[in-house]
Amino acid sequence: MASQQSDGERMVDELPFNTTADTTISRQEELRRTIDMTLVAPFRVLWSDWRARVGFVIVMFYVLMGTLGVMVNPTPYTGMGDRYLQPFHDGWFTLQSVSIGGVTLPLDPQFHLVLGTDALGQGIWSQVVHATPAMIEMILAGAVFSTVVATIFGTLAGYKGGLTDRSIMTLSDITMTIPGLPLVIIIAAALQPKDPYLIGLILGINNWAGLCRAVRSQVLSVRERNFVEASRAMGLSTPRILADDIIPDLMSYISIHFVRAARGIVFESVALYYLGILPFTTLNWGVMMNLAYNTSGALYTWKSAHWIFIPMFTITVLSVGLILFSQGMDRIFNPRVRARHVKSVSSAEPDEDGEASSPMTTVAQTEVQDK
Template sequence: MASQQSDGETVADELPFKTTADTTISRQEQIRQVADRTVIAPFRVMWSDWRAKVGFVIVVLYILMGTIGVLVNPTPYTGMGERYLQPFHDGWFSLQPVSVGGITLPLDPRFHLILGTDAMGQGIWSQIVHATPAMLKMILAGAVFSTIVATILGTLAGYKGGLTDRAIMTLSDITMTIPGLPLVMIIAAALDPKNPYLIGLILGINNWAGLSRAIRSQVLSVRERSFVEASRAMGLSTPRILIDDIIPDLMAYISIHFVQAARGIIFESVALYYLGVLPFTTLNWGVMMNLSYTTSGALYTWQSAHWIFTPMITIALFSVGLILFSQGMDQIFNPRIRARHVKSVSSADTDEEDEAPNPMTDVPTN
């Protein structure tokens, strides 16, 4: 719309919350404010909670293991060492001599098959590391896909209501009634997938339904709040209201369910690899557990027990890290907690304004 001014010029109407302040700030200050709001403040919130701190460190270590770790660790091959070497065996750590100023000193640390070997002499640690990238890809594909689909459909159903709500909820109810594991097994057997991204999508194909219904119930309460009613009264479009008002209010809830979906992808993939439903075309923690059980009966012999318990501990530690990190995400998306950790880049200017005389209060008295 446009409004006519007294001088005959036509200007665009401005919404109240789009009004520009009288004082302007430099581009550098704007960048500092954005960085403080979006990066520094959330990191302060996370670092103030020990659960988020521990979970963040664990998740980052797994990401580094799946990216940098595969570059510095050799690809596992048969005959890397003796069969059934135990973890932290004799010779797993040594200091190689280095010449410093003509003096030979043992300063170069070397690690050799730190977690032992399996029945074929392959390093357990190398298998754990090289199985991590495929697991991260499956999580990225499956958990992100199911979370995005559930968020879009759940918010749309809860906000629009009516026929849209009934259609989406009917689809989600039908999806929830289909047994998840048999469905995934049938699709995996039919497609014989080898790409980790495709495997992740298959594993997350029916995980969106429950989250979509849960998000819908949350939106039903959020859409009646005053700030949503104000946006609707101003004539804002539905996508704008969903993105700016409703979804940010649900981010803590969505992030927790994203972590739950990621854990589900881990457990399902490991189970299907262990059962042999998914092809043994790539390294996986489930493949290691399957081979350890079928090859040497790792559950019943101490000689090869480390072969099956090492991937189990790896899965459990990753799961704990994700749970702790999700609990910290609840604090990060809490606007009141974030506001307390935001450092104002214009605090000095504010202090100067407070010290300046106020013409409304500093009125001379007779």
């Protein structure tokens, strides 16, 4: 005769930790939910605010200009057109003939020197386009370097404390006391760098200290929260706790600093090229302004004013786009703001068509009214 289970054994079996799910999720469904939560939902959150939309469009325009634009625009050369052509001059847009099946049709649009030319007859638009790839490379190198270094050092200092904290903070304090621009000028003059990635690293060499101290202050408060204590009690390693629990909570602040660092790289590189400290080995908006000012006195004559103001306008639009885009990144990483936009839907709750909806697919379309 089989013995019956005691009440204690039945209670153990009924604990939630011993209960398995009644349904299983296929790999396709798991992949779809992962894409939904990591790509679709953040993009909808980003797209729900007009400032983020405008910033995203501007940033993507510069990315396309630096990648596809250099392929379709000719490399600027002397004599591309007449000297000092004004923007949108007569004949800037023409339709070239294309032969299709023996029939000649004007179907190939040609934007000929749309923004005019400089003193050598080089197209201003072609110079702006071909200067963009090097600028993107400098932004990626400098902003990523300073942000990554500051995040790693700041989180380690705030989480570990003790000697690690004191050593890192001493190093950051020393870095902050060194004048940034003179240091960059000395290094650039000594090395005469030509590679855009190396220039970006030099420009971002002292930008990490301020963020490092700010991240350390944030980590000091985050490390005492319940979820971090739970991870520590479970015996998780320090790198795992930093990567899974602490750094994601700081991503909103880190993303904003990344945009600020990117703007700083743009301004510093343009200034150093304009002053002639960096060698004129590549096209740059600062080089264009330098040549416009020294060659033709673009600030004092109307016929060449576009030569200096178009690069200035290009820099201003990029800066505005980065600022607006950073506001969208804050909405993605800030859990309080994101919770107002995204409404999770239980996968077990069917929709109007009778099919189950996955989480993160329903996003609020109304804008957040910031208090």
